[in-house]
Amino acid sequence: DAGVIQSPRHEVTEMGQEVTLRCKPISGHNSLFWYRQTMMRGLELLIYFNNNVPIDDSGMPEDRFSAKMPNASFSTLKIQPSEPRDSAVYFCASSYRGQETQYFGPGTRLLVL
Amino acid sequence: AQSVTQLDSQVPVFEEAPVELRCNYSSSVSVYLFWYVQYPNQGLQLLLKYLSGSTLVKGINGFEAEFNKSQTSFHLRKPSVHISDTAEYFCAVSSGGGADGLTFGKGTHLIIQP
Numbered sequence: 499d500a501g502v503i504q505s506p507r508h509e510v511t512e513m514g515q516e517v518t519l520r521c522k523p524i525s526g527h528n529s530l531f532w533y534r535q536t537m538m539r540g541l542e543l544l545i546y547f548n549n550n551v552p553i554d555d556s557g558m559p560e561d562r563f564s565a566k567m568p569n570a571s572f573s574t575l576k577i578q579p580s581e582p583r584d585s586a587v588y589f590c591a592s593s594y595r596g597q598e599t600q601y602f603g604p605g606t607r608l609l610v611l
Numbered sequence: 612a613q614s615v616t617q618l619d620s621q622v623p624v625f626e627e628a629p630v631e632l633r634c635n636y637s638s639s640v641s642v643y644l645f646w647y648v649q650y651p652n653q654g655l656q657l658l659l660k661y662l663s664g665s666t667l668v669k670g671i672n673g674f675e676a677e678f679n680k681s682q683t684s685f686h687l688r689k690p691s692v693h694i695s696d697t698a699e700y701f702c703a704v705s706s707g708g709g710a711d712g713l714t715f716g717k718g719t720h721l722i723i724q725p
Binding site: 533540542543546554557589591598599600601602603605 | 643645647653654655656657660662701705711712713714715716717718
């Protein structure tokens with residue numbers, strides 16, 4: 499099993515640019531989560547999906563952030579326009595509903611200049 | 612609402628000594644409790660979890676944790692640490708298990724000294 503796959507692993511962009519982060523969950527998993535990790539705020543849940551449907555997006559910081567899950571094997575997190583305070587490591591995780599373990603991807607390290 | 616407090620941001624310990632990393636949680640409903648480990652520049656890996664039943668939970672790499680409902684704690688322990696245990700450790704809580712998001716503590720950096 500390849501585990502949760504995230505791309506890109508590193509992203510450097512300039513303020514105002516659009517950033518798209520991608521995630522492929524583990525095959526067969528039906529819950530997907532996006533987290534953000536910063537030194538100041540630690541690990542925060544941004545949004546999660548069950549069976550491709552967004553369940554809770556209360557952690558999404560503002561309208562500049564959006565997430566989609568068009569099918570069971572792919573999700574995107576988009577930031578438009580990006581700002582320096584968005585610099586963080588973004589993790590995707592997946593789980594099988596009914597089981598309790600979330601499996602994390604390696605993360606995308608985003609730097610907005 | 613749920614919250615997790617990890618009382619120590621950094622814990623230095625000598626190799627082969629025992630260690631305890633403290634975690635307290637707050638929740639108005641029944642919870643599931645987790646400990647994850649993060650090695651430098653990597654994602655999070657599950658160490659152990661408490662769902663129900665026995666309050667003493669054993670995990671990977673020789674770690675164990677004890678759920679104490681009256682003290683709302685879930686402290687992580689290892690009787691003898693190794694250099695390879697140097698990492699960031701996160702305690703997390705969820706009310707719905709794998710189907711709901713996790714609320715994490717701020718993490719504890721375990722530093723193993725030779």
